[in-house]
Amino acid sequence: MNERVADFINRLKKCLADLPPEEIGKAVSYYEEYLNDACDAGKDIDDILARMDPPEKIAEIIKMESNINHAQNNPGLRNFTRVLQNAFRGATRPVSILAVSIYAVISYSLVIMFFAGTFVTLLGAVVSSLTLVYHVFTIRYTAEMIGTIGIAVLCAGVFLLIALGLYLVGRLLVKLSSRTIRLIVKKPENPMPQLNKRASFNYIKAKKAAFAFIALSLAGLILSLVTGLPLKYFIIFNSMKPHNIVMRTESFESKDIKSIFVTTEHSNIRMLYHNDDDIIISYEQPDWLDYNLQRNGNTVNFVERSNGRLPLFELVKIHQSATEVTLLIPKGIELDTVVLESTGGYIYLENVVENVRVKTFTGNIFVQTSEENLKSETGNDFRDKAAVSISANTQAGYITVNGKQIERSSNQKSEYSNNLSAGKSADKLIELTSSRGNIRIN
Amino acid sequence: MDAQLKKGLLDVCVLHVLKKEDAYGYKLTQEITKILYISESALYPVLRRLEDQGLLETYTAEHSGRLRKYYRITAAGIEKLNELILELKELRKVIDLIIMDGE
Structure with missing residues (x-):
C-alpha cells in the first residue's frame, strides 16, 4: 500500500478514536476497500486521494451521523451528551455556535430534569412499596394486611407509570433535540420524512409497559378497595370522626x-x-x-x-x-x-x-x-x-x-x-x- | 447544484442504483457520479445511515483474493424508495411549473 494511503487511513483511525471499535472498523475497511478497488480499476491513487475529503472532515461527518443515529435509536443521556459535544466541534459559523450553545443548555437541562424525575419516581416506587410491605408485618388482621398490600401495589404501579411517562418524554426530547442539532450544525441530510423501524419498536414496548403498570395500579386499587381499608382511612383522615361507636x-x-x-x-x-x-x-x-x-x-x-x-x-x-x-x-x-x-x-x-x-x-x-x-x-x-x-x-x-x-x-x-x-x-x-x-x- | 438539494437526492440515488443491482462502495460511487456529482469520500456516511435505518443490508463476497462488502437493498428500502419517488413526482410538478413560468 502506498504511503499516502497508509497516512490517510491512520489519520482517519485517529480521528474516529472515540467511536466504538466496531464503528471504526467498518469505516476504515470501507475506505481501504474503496482505495484498493480504485487501484484495481487503474486509477492513480494520488489522484483519488486528492479528490477525497481530508480524513478529519470525513471523520467528523461519520461521528456526527453515528452519534445522532445512536442517540435517536437509543436516546439516553450519555448518547445525547456525545451529540452535544460533537455539535460544538461541528459548529463552525459563529451563528451556529451561538444557536448550539443556547439550544444545548435548554435541551440538556430539560433532558436531565426528565431523567432525574424518572430516577426519583422509580426510587419512590421502591421505597413506598417496601415501606408498606414492611408495615404489613405489624398488622394482625388479614383484611387490613391485604388492603395494605393492595395500597403498596397501587403506589408502585402509579409511581412506575409516572416514571415511564417521564422517561418517554425524556427520550422523545433527546430524539427531537438530536434532530434539531443536526439541522443547526449541518444542512439537513434528508429533508424527507424518515422511516424509523426501531423507534416504533420502542413505542410498542413503552405501550406494553404502560398497560402493565396501569393493570398493576388497578389490581392494587381493587385489592385494597375490596378490603375496605381505603374507605376506613378516608373516614378517619378526612372527617376524623370515630366510626361504629x-x-x-x-x-x-x-x-x-x-x-x-x-x-x-x-x-x-x-x-x-x-x-x-x-x-x-x-x-x-x-x-x-x-x-x-x-x-x-x-x-x-x-x-x-x-x-x-x-x-x-x-x-x-x-x-x-x-x-x-x-x-x-x-x-x-x-x-x-x-x-x-x-x-x-x-x-x-x-x-x-x-x-x-x-x-x-x-x-x-x-x-x-x-x-x-x-x-x-x-x-x-x-x-x-x-x-x-x-x-x-x-x-x-x-x-x-x-x-x-x-x-x-x-x-x-x-x-x-x-x-x-x-x-x-x-x-x-x-x-x-x-x-x-x-x-x-x- | 445546491448542497442541500443534492443531499436530499443522494438517498434516492443510492436506493435507486441498489434496486437494480447489489454493489460495493467503489462501484456504487462510480454509478452515482454518473447521475449526480459527489466527492469520492462522500458516500460512506450515507450508506452507513441507510444501513442503520434498515433500508440497506451488507454482505461480504470474495473478489480476486480480497473481501468486498456489497450493499443490498432491503424490503423496507424498496418501500422507502417508492415513497421517495412519489415525493419526487410531486416535486417535479412544482419544478415544471416554475421552469415553464421562468421560460
Whole structure:
C-alpha cells in the first residue's frame, strides 16, 4: 500500500478514536476497500486521494451521523451528551455556535430534569412499596394486611407509570433535540420524512409497559378497595370522626375504690365530679380501639389501645380523637391516687381536687380550677380542704395559666408550680407532665 | 447544484442504483457520479445511515483474493424508495411549473 494511503487511513483511525471499535472498523475497511478497488480499476491513487475529503472532515461527518443515529435509536443521556459535544466541534459559523450553545443548555437541562424525575419516581416506587410491605408485618388482621398490600401495589404501579411517562418524554426530547442539532450544525441530510423501524419498536414496548403498570395500579386499587381499608382511612383522615361507636359504661361503688388508673393511646380523658355516689367510667369505643377495664381489689384499671385495625404508621395515635373516656367521681370521696395517661389524646380535669398525676405525649392537658366554683360548694366537707397544688411541666409544649403564657426556662422546658390555696398547706397535688403537648390552666 | 438539494437526492440515488443491482462502495460511487456529482469520500456516511435505518443490508463476497462488502437493498428500502419517488413526482410538478413560468 502506498504511503499516502497508509497516512490517510491512520489519520482517519485517529480521528474516529472515540467511536466504538466496531464503528471504526467498518469505516476504515470501507475506505481501504474503496482505495484498493480504485487501484484495481487503474486509477492513480494520488489522484483519488486528492479528490477525497481530508480524513478529519470525513471523520467528523461519520461521528456526527453515528452519534445522532445512536442517540435517536437509543436516546439516553450519555448518547445525547456525545451529540452535544460533537455539535460544538461541528459548529463552525459563529451563528451556529451561538444557536448550539443556547439550544444545548435548554435541551440538556430539560433532558436531565426528565431523567432525574424518572430516577426519583422509580426510587419512590421502591421505597413506598417496601415501606408498606414492611408495615404489613405489624398488622394482625388479614383484611387490613391485604388492603395494605393492595395500597403498596397501587403506589408502585402509579409511581412506575409516572416514571415511564417521564422517561418517554425524556427520550422523545433527546430524539427531537438530536434532530434539531443536526439541522443547526449541518444542512439537513434528508429533508424527507424518515422511516424509523426501531423507534416504533420502542413505542410498542413503552405501550406494553404502560398497560402493565396501569393493570398493576388497578389490581392494587381493587385489592385494597375490596378490603375496605381505603374507605376506613378516608373516614378517619378526612372527617376524623370515630366510626361504629359503642358506649361502654361501668360503675364502681366509691367506698371500695382507692386508686384509678386510666391509660389511653388515642382517646381523650375527662375527669370531673358528679352528684352520683358511684364512680362511673364511660367510654365511647370505636371499632379500631380495644379496651380493658378491670377492678383489682381497690384499684380500677382502664387501658385503651389500638387493636391493629388502623395500621398506617399508627398515625391515629397522635391524632386528636373525638372518642373520650369519662371518669365521673362523686365529690368528697377519698381517693389515694388517680393516674391519667394518654399518648395522643387530650386530658381534661374539670374542677378536680384530688391527687392526680396526668401524663401525655403529644396530647394537650386542660385543667379548670375555678376557686369561685369550689368555694360555692358549701356544706361539703371537702371545701375546707380545698387546697390543691398544681405543678406542670412540658418538654416541647407551652404552659398557659389564666390566659398568660409561662416563659420557657433556659433548658427549653416549660415549668409551672403554684399553690392555688395561697397560704394553706396543700394536701392535694395535681401533677401535669407532657412531652410535646401544651398545658392550659384556668 | 445546491448542497442541500443534492443531499436530499443522494438517498434516492443510492436506493435507486441498489434496486437494480447489489454493489460495493467503489462501484456504487462510480454509478452515482454518473447521475449526480459527489466527492469520492462522500458516500460512506450515507450508506452507513441507510444501513442503520434498515433500508440497506451488507454482505461480504470474495473478489480476486480480497473481501468486498456489497450493499443490498432491503424490503423496507424498496418501500422507502417508492415513497421517495412519489415525493419526487410531486416535486417535479412544482419544478415544471416554475421552469415553464421562468421560460
